[in-house]
Amino acid sequence: xxxxxxxxxxxxxxxxxxxxxxxxxxxxxxxxxxxxxxxxxxxxxxxxxxxxxxxxxxxxxxxxxxxxxxxxxxxxxxxxxxxxxxxxxxxxxxxxxxxxxxxxxxxxxxxxxxxxxxxxxxxxxxxxxxxxxxxxxxxxxxxxxxxxxxxxxxxxxxxxxxxxxxxxxxxxxxxxxxxxxxxxxxxxxxxxxxxxxxxxxxxxxxxxxxxxxxxxxxxxxxxxxxxxxxxxxxxxxxxxxxxxxxxxxxxxxxxxxxxxxxxxxxxxxxxxxxxxxxxxxxxxxxxxxxxxxxxxxxxxxxxxxxxxxxxxxxxxxxxxxxxxxxxxxxxxxxxxxxxxxxxxxxxxxxxxxxxxxxxxxxxxxxxxxxxxxxxxxxxxxxxxxxxxxxxxxxxxxxxxxxxxxxxxxxxxxxxxxxxxxxxxxxxxxxxxx
Numbered sequence: 001x002x003x004x005x006x007x008x009x010x011x012x013x014x015x016x017x018x019x020x021x022x023x024x025x026x027x028x029x030x031x032x033x034x035x036x037x038x039x040x041x042x043x044x045x046x047x048x049x050x051x052x053x054x055x056x057x058x059x060x061x062x063x064x065x066x067x068x069x070x071x072x073x074x075x076x077x078x079x080x081x082x083x084x085x086x087x088x089x090x091x092x093x094x095x096x097x098x099x100x101x102x103x104x105x106x107x108x109x110x111x112x113x114x115x116x117x118x119x120x121x122x123x124x125x126x127x128x129x130x131x132x133x134x135x136x137x138x139x140x141x142x143x144x145x146x147x148x149x150x151x152x153x154x155x156x157x158x159x160x161x162x163x164x165x166x167x168x169x170x171x172x173x174x175x176x177x178x179x180x181x182x183x184x185x186x187x188x189x190x191x192x193x194x195x196x197x198x199x200x201x202x203x204x205x206x207x208x209x210x211x212x213x214x215x216x217x218x219x220x221x222x223x224x225x226x227x228x229x230x231x232x233x234x235x236x237x238x239x240x241x242x243x244x245x246x247x248x249x250x251x252x253x254x255x256x257x258x259x260x261x262x263x264x265x266x267x268x269x270x271x272x273x274x275x276x277x278x279x280x281x282x283x284x285x286x287x288x289x290x291x292x293x294x295x296x297x298x299x300x301x302x303x304x305x306x307x308x309x310x311x312x313x314x315x316x317x318x319x320x321x322x323x324x325x326x327x328x329x330x331x332x333x334x335x336x337x338x339x340x341x342x343x344x345x346x347x348x349x350x351x352x353x354x355x356x357x358x359x360x361x362x363x364x365x366x367x368x369x370x371x372x373x374x375x376x377x378x379x380x381x382x383x384x385x386x387x388x389x390x391x392x393x394x395x396x397x398x399x400x401x402x403x404x405x406x407x408x409x410x411x412x413x414x415x416x417x418x419x420x421x422x423x424x425x426x427x428x429x430x431x432x433x
Contacts, residue, residue, distance in 0.1 A: 014182060018175050023168060030164050034157065042156075046103045046149045053148050054111035057141065061114060061130065064139070073141075081140040088129045088138050093119040100149040120145070181208045185215060192219055193408075196288070240273055288323040293358050296326060297351040300333045310346040311337050318353030322433050324410065332406035333360060335399035336427050340364035344424050358412075360429040363419035374416040378404045403429060 011017050056076045063072045064080070073080045094101045101120040109115050114131035116138060121127065123145055130139040181204030188200035202212025244266060251262045294316045301313045333349070340347035344366030352359045369377050378400045404414040412431035419426040 014179055015176070018179055019172060022171055022175060026164055026168055030160050034160065037156065042100070042150070043103055046100045047107050050104050050107040050148045051111060053143070054108055057108070057112045057128065057130075060141065061112075061139075064133075077143060079142045081142075082132065082134075082137055083140050085136050085138050089117050089119065092117055093121060095120070104148045178204060180204070181212070185212050189215060192222075240269075244270060244273075288325055290321045291324050291326050292321050293324065293329075293353055293360075294318065294351055296324075296329060297333065297349065297360060300330055300337070301349050304334065304337050309337060309341045311341060312346075312348055313350070314348045315350035315352065317351075320353060322353070322358060322431075324431075325406075328406045328409065329360075332403040332429060333362070335403050336362040336429070339399045340366070340425070340427075343367065344422070346422075348422060355433065357433055358431045362427045362429075363422050364424040365419075365422040366424040368418060368423075368425045369416060377416065378414065400427075403427070407431065 011020060056078065060073045060076065060078055060080065092105055094105060098120060104120065104126070105118045108118060108128065112128070112130075115128065116131060117129040119127040119129070126143055126145050126148060128141040130141060132139050181202070184200060184203070185208065188198055191198045200212070200216070202209040202216070204212075248263070248266055251259050251266065254262070298313060298316065301311055304311045337347050337349065340362050341364070344364035346365060348363045350359075350361045350363075352361075400414070400416075407414040407429050410431045412429065415428040415430065417426045417428070418424075
């Protein structure tokens with residue numbers, strides 16, 4: 001619970017988290033090494049070299065104060081020049097990024113008496129302005145910068161940064177190759193959950209291969225189960241058509257009064273069989289194609305009106321195409337419209353296509369479904385006696401189930417609610433783009 005606040009800053013994707021795990025230790029290690037080396041080792045070396053040079057500076061100053069020649073300065077490879085006090089700069093001159101120069105200046109001021117100004121103009125020379133015996137004179141002592149600090153100190157940081165970035169890139173390429181089988185497995189599982197079958201071959205590490213083989217076995221078992229269910233229900237429905245046909249022929253020979261009721265019962269049985277077949281076959285074998293959803297819904301509403309259903313399209317907003325299974329969408333919307341006009345007197349359909357989603361809404365003026373029973377209503381072969389009037393139709397409880405399956409195979413959802421416009425049921429088929 002202590003790290004809950006970190007979740008909002010952590011990447012959500014596998015690649016992002018892997019990159020964070022890879023880069024964070026490398027950057028942290030480089031920072032620690034840089035701080036420890038520069039502040040402890042490199043700074044200590046610079047201070048030790050400056051202490052040694054300060055002794056030479058004091059030696060040259062003592063020789064000059066005794067009136068000796070500048071032979072000692074020449075022997076120590078130091079150039080000493082006498083100049084007017086007015087030419088001495090007002091303050092030290094050190095570049096802002098010269099870290100070792102600050103250590104040199106601080107050490108020389110502590111160990112060399114008579115220091116006026118220290119100038120470090122570049123990486124090659126050190127200029128010291130010192131007091132002289134004359135009241136209006138000063139000494140300018142110049143010597144090589146390499147005597148007080150290591151040359152090119154930035155090379156350490158450059159090398160660390162260059163090789164750190166290089167090794168990070170190489171490691172990320174290798175890591176991406178290791179993560180690619182995981183993402184391929186995730187895409188194959190997601191596609192199968194939406195009713196699509198994409199080619200997948202296990203690859204990668206042993207654990208990823210084991211997960212891939214387990215997924216393939218699971219997918220094969222589910223496909224066999226779906227196929228067996230389809231064959232079973234299709235076979236039963238097909239076998240029942242023959243006795244229904246004989247019954248229809250026999251009923252046609254009866255008197256008109258008895259024939260009408262029996263023919264209506266046979267038609268109800270035929271409608272049930274068609275719903276069983278529609279639910280058993282599903283639409284997983286249908287390929288996705290790019291269609292215009294608004295045109296498709298207009299066609300569905302038009303066909304429903306031709307069939308005698310009181311349905312109207314009240315809203316069609318948006319434009320464009322998206323990948324859909326047209327037959328599955330048609331079957332789902334037709335089932336929603338059929339339920340609406342069966343349990344109500346009329347239905348209104350609206351469709352809205354946005355850059356993020358497709359929403360198809362079907363509303364009716366029927367009794368609706370209580371909120372606590374809507375999840376149960378979308379289960380197969382479920383009929384709600386108290387919620388919907390069964391005397392108004394002969395459904396078998398598959399309409400909402402087929403519509404829900406269609407939404408899920410498209411990566412969407414079917415939501416049931418109350419219609420604000422008509423007061424009955426409102427069914428929203430929402431599919432992400």
